Structures are given as C-alpha cells and as structure tokens.
Amino acid sequence: MQGIWTTEHLRAAEARLLAATPEGALMQRAAFGVAVQAADLLAEHTGHVVGRRVALLVGAGNNGGDALWAGSFLRRRGVAVTAVLLNPERTHAAGLAALRRSGGRVITPARASQLLESVDLVIDGIIGLSARGALRGDAAALVGHIGAPVLAVDLPSGVDPDTGAVTGPAITATRTVTFGARKPVHVLNPERCGEVVLIDIGLAPELGEPDLRRLDGVDIAAAWPVPGPHDNKYTQGVTGVAAGSATYPGAAVLATGAAVLATSGMVRYAGPAADVVRARWPEVIATGSVTDAGRVQAWVVGPGIGTGQEGRGVLRQVLEAGVPVCADADATTLMARFPEVLDAREPGTPLVLTPHAGEFARLTGHELGHDRVAAVREAARKYDAVVLLKGNTTLVAAPDGRVLVNVAQGSWLATAGSGDVLSGLIGALLAGGVDPWLAAGAAAGVHSLAADLAARGVPVSASGVLAAIPDALRHLRHPGFPRP
Numbered sequence: 129m130q131g132i133w134t135t136e137h138l139r140a141a142e143a144r145l146l147a148a149t150p151e152g153a154l155m156q157r158a159a160f161g162v163a164v165q166a167a168d169l170l171a172e173h174t175g176h177v178v179g180r181r182v183a184l185l186v187g188a189g190n191n192g193g194d195a196l197w198a199g200s201f202l203r204r205r206g207v208a209v210t211a212v213l214l215n216p217e218r219t220h221a222a223g224l225a226a227l228r229r230s231g232g233r234v235i236t237p238a239r240a241s242q243l244l245e246s247v248d249l250v251i252d253g254i255i256g257l258s259a260r261g262a263l264r265g266d267a268a269a270l271v272g273h274i275g276a277p278v279l280a281v282d283l284p285s286g287v288d289p290d291t292g293a294v295t296g297p298a299i300t301a302t303r304t305v306t307f308g309a310r311k312p313v314h315v316l317n318p319e320r321c322g323e324v325v326l327i328d329i330g331l332a333p334e335l336g337e338p339d340l341r342r343l344d345g346v347d348i349a350a351a352w353p354v355p356g357p358h359d360n361k362y363t364q365g366v367t368g369v370a371a372g373s374a375t376y377p378g379a380a381v382l383a384t385g386a387a388v389l390a391t392s393g394m395v396r397y398a399g400p401a402a403d404v405v406r407a408r409w410p411e412v413i414a415t416g417s418v419t420d421a422g423r424v425q426a427w428v429v430g431p432g433i434g435t436g437q438e439g440r441g442v443l444r445q446v447l448e449a450g451v452p453v454c455a456d457a458d459a460t461t462l463m464a465r466f467p468e469v470l471d472a473r474e475p476g477t478p479l480v481l482t483p484h485a486g487e488f489a490r491l492t493g494h495e496l497g498h499d500r501v502a503a504v505r506e507a508a509r510k511y512d513a514v515v516l517l518k519g520n521t522t523l524v525a526a527p528d529g530r531v532l533v534n535v536a537q538g539s540w541l542a543t544a545g546s547g548d549v550l551s552g553l554i555g556a557l558l559a560g561g562v563d564p565w566l567a568a569g570a571a572a573g574v575h576s577l578a579a580d581l582a583a584r585g586v587p588v589s590a591s592g593v594l595a596a597i598p599d600a601l602r603h604l605r606h607p608g609f610p611r612p
C-alpha cells in the first residue's frame with residue numbers, strides 16, 4: 129500500500145529530519161534528483177544532454193532553491209542553464225550562488241518570454257509545499273510562453289498541494305519529481321503532474337500514518353477471495369443483485385455478470401429482469417423479487433431500479449436484510465429523496481455508497497467543491513458508510529476517516545453501464561467477507577484495470593469491461609502487476 133501525506137503532516141516530518149541533518153544536505157539530495165530527471169527528459173526529448181538549453185523558473189522559497197541547485201548540477205553535464213528570478217529579493221541565496229559559480233545565467237521575468245519559447249526544457253521551481261492559490265504576477269504571465277516539456281519540482285506550481293485544485297494559472301508538467309513522500313496533488317490531479325518520480329531523502333522514518341492510501345496490485349490480489357480446498361458454493365458467500373427493470377434489463381445483466389466473474393461464490397438475482405439475466409448468465413439463480421430470492425451474504429441494489437415507489441420498496445427490503453449492502457445509482461437518488469428509507473438499516477451493518485459527482489451532490493445537498501477528500505470523508509462519517517466517489521481519480525472513504533485513492537490510467541470507464549459493473553464487483557467482495565472499505569477500493573482497482581485491458585487505446589463498452597474482469601484478475605494474481 130502506498131501512503132500519501134498532506135502538507136501539514138509533511139512539514140512536521142521534515143522539521144524533525146532537518147533538525148537531524150547537516151544544513152543544506154536535504155536540498156542537495158532533492159536537487160540532485162531533479163538534475164538526474166532533467167537530464168533524462170533532455171535525452172528522451174532531444175537525444176542529448178550536453179549543449180541543450182534549460183530554463184529555471186525560480187520562486188521565493190526552497191522550491192526555487194532546489195531548482196537553482198539542480199541547475200548548477202546540470203551545468204557540470206554541459207547544459208546551458210538560465211534562471212528566471214521571479215522574486216529577486218527572496219531568491220534562495222546559496223542556490224543562486226551555486227548556479228552563478230557553475231556558470232549559469234540569470235535574467236529578469238521581463239526578458240523571459242522568448243527564452244521560454246526556445247529552450248529544450250523548463251524546470252518549475254516557482255512554488256512547492258508552501259503554495260497558496262493559483263500563480264500570480266510574473267509567474268502567471270509567463271506560463272503561457274512555455275513551449276518545452278516541463279519538469280516540476282515537488283509539484284506543478286499553481287496546483288493546490290493538498291486538494292489538487294486549479295483555480296487559475298498553473299503549470300502542466302511532463303514529469304514531477306517529489307521528495308520523501310507522495311503528496312495528495314500527485315494522485316488527485318495526475319493530469320497536471322504527469323509522471324511522478326519519488327526521490328528518497330530519508331524522510332520515511334519520520335512519516336506517521338498516511339492521510340491517503342493507494343492500493344498496489346499485490347494488495348488487491350491479497351484482498352481478493354480465493355476458494356480453499358474445503359469451500360463450496362455457499363461458503364464463499366452468496367451475492368444478491370436487485371437491479372434492472374423489465375424495460376431496462378441491461379443494468380441487471382451487467383451488475384449480475386460482474387458478480388459472477390468476480391469470485392467463485394454463488395449469485396442470486398431478484399427483480400423484473402429475471403428472464404433476461406437467466407438467459408445471459410445460466411449460473412445465476414434468478415427470481416422475480418427480493419422476497420423470493422433466498423439467503424444472501426450481501427446485496428447489490430440500485431442500478432436501473434428506478435427512483436419511484438417500487439424502487440424505494442426494493443431498497444427498504446434490502447436494507448432490512450441485515451447483510452452488507454452496496455447501494456448504487458438509483459439507490460443513491462432514492463436515499464436523497466427519501467432519507468427515512470435508511471432507518472430500515474440495522475445499525476452497524478456495512479453499507480457502501482457509490483455516487484458520481486452529481487449523485488453525491490443530490491445525496492449530501494451540496495456540490496463537491498475543491499476539496500473532494502474532505503467532502504467524501506464527511507459523507508462517510510455522516511452516513512456511517514463507506515463512500516466511493518467515482519471519477520478519473522476514485523476516492524473511497526471509511527466512516528473512521530481512512531481514504532483510499534484509485535487513479536485510472538485512462539478515462540475509458542466514462543461509458544454507460546460501467547458503474548453497474550463496479551457495483552457487482554463490490555457486492556461479490558462484500559459477500560466474500562472482505563472489509564467494505566478494502567472491498568470498494570479493490571473493486572475500483574480491478575474495474576479500472578479491466579477497462580485499460582479491454583480498451584487498449586480505443587473506446588470500450590461496459591460489456592467489454594465486464595468481459596475483461598478475468599484478465600484483470602489474472603494480471604493481479606501474477607507478481608509485478610504488469611499494467612497494459
């Protein structure tokens with residue numbers, strides 16, 4: 129599991145490390161890492177390092193200091209380096225002296241636009257961990273002149289370190305070099321960060337519990353239920369799916385199919401699409417209603433059940449069953465419209481809600497805002513439920529405040545029916561007895577991997593994602609988790 133720490137926690141950890149390290153040593157480690165990555169980008173984009181031209185955008189603090197020291201290291205490799213000082217009175221003195229000693233040039237922002245249009249690489253040392261808000265002044269004006277790949281120091285300047293929000297001019301990086309620990313911006317706004325490279329500066333022993341976590345392939349594989357020699361179809365957990373309608377049976381077919389492919393436990397379907405489901409998935413025990421369905425160890429409810437009285441009745445019945453529930457799509461809307469339906473839930477019974485941004489706003493009564501992590505954490509606490517907020521970066525919050533992040537490689541999951549597949553996966557894991565927070569996070573990981581495998585660079589339907597679930601699980605159960 130990868131940890132991600134907010135600036136507040138990093139500052140405290142860095143202060144402890146700084147106190148135990150010779151002055152300037154941490155910056156040198158960080159800057160050396162920046163220089164190595166800069167040389168790598170130059171070689172990748174231009175074929176050479178010697179004789180190439182690099183511009184440093186240097187702000188008022190240590191982020192600018194990192195860039196200046198990195199510039200001095202690049203000079204030793206024969207790179208022509210020019211620093212643009214955005215706040216000359218507050219430039220990092222030792223870094224500037226090092227750059228000058230190495231033969232680097234220094235110019236004012238007024239003369240920088242032409243330089244930025246002609247160099248081979250720009251190093252963004254404008255702001256780092258102390259960033260507040262979008263870029264201002266000269267920095268804001270110069271962003272539009274950048275024509276080369278950008279290597280961001282610690283994070284792309286102008287993007288909020290803790291929320292990833294962009295509220296005005298900001299850098300878009302080709303690659304970001306960060307130090308000691310990943311910060312929220314790196315997972316909450318991957319488009320702005322580009323590829324993220326983590327440099328070890330010795331911070332690990334100082335870091336406490338992470339604020340956000342990301343599951344590795346091995347974590348997902350370890351969480352996924354595997355039958356043992358004494359298991360039978362019942363012992364692995366029976367998943368119930370209450371989804372779809374006679375007019376719209378698709379949601380039922382997709383959610384049920386995902387549950388069928390996720391684990392080797394049994395799947396029951398309850399609802400008006402029983403005939404269609406049976407025809408597509410002969411291994412499913414399909415009945416017309418939740419009352420007739422028989423015992424299950426978890427329910428998936430919502431996709432395609434409608435938002436009227438009938439759907440409300442189904443949701444109530446499922447919540448009353450006293451087993452873990454994954455409530456998706458129409459179930460979320462029903463909870464927003466008829467909050468009293470939640471009274472049917474036995475306190476303490478696991479509940480997983482899976483809203484997208486619109487459903488989240490309906491459910492909570494307010495728009496998401498810039499701080500998605502805070503919003504999803506608050507909703508999880510309020511509903512005493514695991515809340516999975518869908519998006520290119522999917523967040524999964526537990527009622528106790530733990531948050532998992534799943535970053536999709538592509539955006540192919542933005543297609544009709546893909547949410548139904550996700551809810552089926554979560555339901556199967558809940559039935560298999562997996563912790564609900566981990567179940568939602570692991571399901572999100574397999575879902576996005578299945579989409580990448582199925583898409584391979586071209587659009588894919590939800591049925592295609594569904595069909596790629598076995599492939600995704602196969603990938604995960606092999607060491608190394610090779611990505612498509």
Ligand SMILES: NC(=O)C1=CN([C@@H]2O[C@H](COP(=O)(O)OP(=O)(O)OC[C@H]3O[C@@H](n4cnc5c(N)ncnc54)[C@H](O)[C@@H]3O)[C@@H](O)[C@H]2O)[C@@H](O)CC1
Pocket residue numbers: 142143146154155156158187188189190191192194254255256257258259260261262263264267281282286307329
């Ligand atoms: N503390 C440590 O242990 C280490 C810190 N390092 C570097 O130090 C950075 C943090 O440095 P600092 O705390 O000095 O601060 P920054 O360099 O992040 O910011 C400098 C100054 O920029 C100004 N600023 C804030 N928002 C702005 C905006 N929107 N537009 C323009 N200016 C703005 C503020 O006055 C702030 O003090 C890290 O990101 C990293 O790059 C590294 O050298 C590694 C070690």
Ligand SMILES: [K+]
Pocket residue numbers: 191252253254255256280281282283284285
């Ligand atoms: K930066």
